Amino acid sequence: MDFAFDARTEELRAKLLAFMDEYVYPAEPVAEEQRAQLASPWDTPAVVGELKAEARRQGLWNLFLPDAEYGGGLTNLQYAPLAEITGRSPHLAPTALNCAAPDTGNMEVLYQFGDEQQKKQWLEPLLAGEIRSAFAMTEPEVASSDATNITTLIERDGDDYVITGRKWYISGAMNPDCKIFIVMGKTDPDGADIRRQQSMVLVPRDTPGVTVRRAMQVFGYEDHSHGGHAEVIFDHARVPVTNLVGEEGGGFAIAQARLGPGRIHHCMRLIGMAERAIELMCQRAVSRVAFGKALAQQGVVHNWIADARVAVEQLRLLVLKTAWMMDTVGNKGAHTEIQAIKIATPRTVVGILDKAIQLHGAGGVSQDFPLAELYASARTLMLADGPDEVHQRSLARRELKQYL
Incomplete structure (x- = not known):
C-alpha cells in the first residue's frame, strides 16, 4: 500500500489549499451576514454563487465523481485528501466545489443507475450546479437504521407510480433550488425477499401531493447552509413509471x-x-x-x-x-x-x-x-x-x- 500523493493529487491539493485561504475562510462571516439579510433563511447567500464560479474557473469542480467526462476523474485515494481539506469548512467548501451531500450521492446514483433521459433531465443540471436534490429514505415511524422497515408505498397505477408516505431528516429539501427527490419506498411490500421489496423513483419537488412540511433541527441548528433537513409528506404523489431508477426491487x-x-x-x-x-x-x-x-x-x-x-x-x-x-x-x-x-x-x-x-x-x-x-x-x-x-x-x- 502506497499512500503517497501522486502528482495530480499534489497539484489539486495545492490549488484547493490556496482556494480555501483566499476565498472560503474569508467568505464564512460574509455568508452569515448575507444570510441574515435574505428574505428567506433557506435562500443561498450571493457569496456562495461567487465561490462556485471561482471553483469552477479553477477546475475545482465535481472532483468526487471518478468519470473524467462528468467529474474529476479521480480515484478514491486521490479524492480523499481533497475531501479532508473541504471538511475544514464543511458548510461552505463542499458546496463551493459542487461536492456536497446529498447531491454527491444522488449524482452517483443517477450516474450508475439512471437511464439516458434521467441523466439528461436531472444529472446534467446537478453536475452544472444549477439545481440541488434530496434523498428521501429515513422515516419517523420506523427504525430506519434497518432500511427494510420503510413503509412508504410506491404503487403501480397504469403508466404511473403513486407514492404515499412520510419522510424526515431529508437533507437539502428546504433549499428552494432543490428540484428533485430520489424516494425510496416499497413496490412489493409482501415480497418474500425483504431486500427486494424496495425501489427508488424520481419525484420532482413540484409534483402535486409533495409537501415539504418543516425543517428539522439538529441540536437546535437548522443547517441553512446545507438546505436544512426536512419533513416531507408524499400524499398520493403521482409520477410516470419512467421515473423508476434502475429496476423494481433494486432500491x-x-x-x-x-x-x-x-x-x-x-x-x-x-x-x-x-x-x-x-x-x-x-x-x-x-x-x-x-x-x-x-x-x-x-x-x-x-x-x-x-x-x-x-x-x-x-x-x-x-x-x-x-x-x-x-x-x-x-x-x-x-x-x-x-x-x-x-x-x-x-x-x-x-x-x-x-x-x-x-x-x-x-x-x-x-x-x-x-x-x-x-x-x-x-x-x-x-x-x-x-x-x-x-x-x-x-x-x-x-x-x-x-x-x-
Whole structure:
C-alpha cells in the first residue's frame, strides 16, 4: 500500500489549499451576514454563487465523481485528501466545489443507475450546479437504521407510480433550488425477499401531493447552509413509471451502492473538521492565560492536543487504506474497512471537538467560533448513513463468521 500523493493529487491539493485561504475562510462571516439579510433563511447567500464560479474557473469542480467526462476523474485515494481539506469548512467548501451531500450521492446514483433521459433531465443540471436534490429514505415511524422497515408505498397505477408516505431528516429539501427527490419506498411490500421489496423513483419537488412540511433541527441548528433537513409528506404523489431508477426491487442494492462512497467522503471531511479543531485549540492555548500561565503550559492541555494529533493520524491512515481498497478490490471487498471508518471517525472527532470546546470555555459553545456547529455535524454523523451500532453488529458478525 502506497499512500503517497501522486502528482495530480499534489497539484489539486495545492490549488484547493490556496482556494480555501483566499476565498472560503474569508467568505464564512460574509455568508452569515448575507444570510441574515435574505428574505428567506433557506435562500443561498450571493457569496456562495461567487465561490462556485471561482471553483469552477479553477477546475475545482465535481472532483468526487471518478468519470473524467462528468467529474474529476479521480480515484478514491486521490479524492480523499481533497475531501479532508473541504471538511475544514464543511458548510461552505463542499458546496463551493459542487461536492456536497446529498447531491454527491444522488449524482452517483443517477450516474450508475439512471437511464439516458434521467441523466439528461436531472444529472446534467446537478453536475452544472444549477439545481440541488434530496434523498428521501429515513422515516419517523420506523427504525430506519434497518432500511427494510420503510413503509412508504410506491404503487403501480397504469403508466404511473403513486407514492404515499412520510419522510424526515431529508437533507437539502428546504433549499428552494432543490428540484428533485430520489424516494425510496416499497413496490412489493409482501415480497418474500425483504431486500427486494424496495425501489427508488424520481419525484420532482413540484409534483402535486409533495409537501415539504418543516425543517428539522439538529441540536437546535437548522443547517441553512446545507438546505436544512426536512419533513416531507408524499400524499398520493403521482409520477410516470419512467421515473423508476434502475429496476423494481433494486432500491436496497442502490442504497448500499450510494452509501459506500458517501461514508468515506464523510469520514475524510470529519478529519478536516478535527484538523481545524486542533488548529483552534493551539491558537487558543498560546493566546490565553489562566492562573498565572498560558493555557499552552497546562499539562492537561498538552494531553488534549497530543491525543488529538495521534488520533487524527491513526484515522487518516485507516481512511486512506479504505480508499485504496475501494479502488483495488471494490466497495464490496472493502466492506469491513468502510464499516470500521464509519464507526471510528465520527466518535473520535466528536471527542476532539469536545476538548476544543472545553479549551475555548464559553466561547466554544457560542456562535463566535465554528466549534459548536462542527460538533453538531460530527455528532449527527454517528447516526447518518447508518448508526454506529448497526455497523458494529455487521462488522462483528463478519469477524466471528470465520470461527463459527
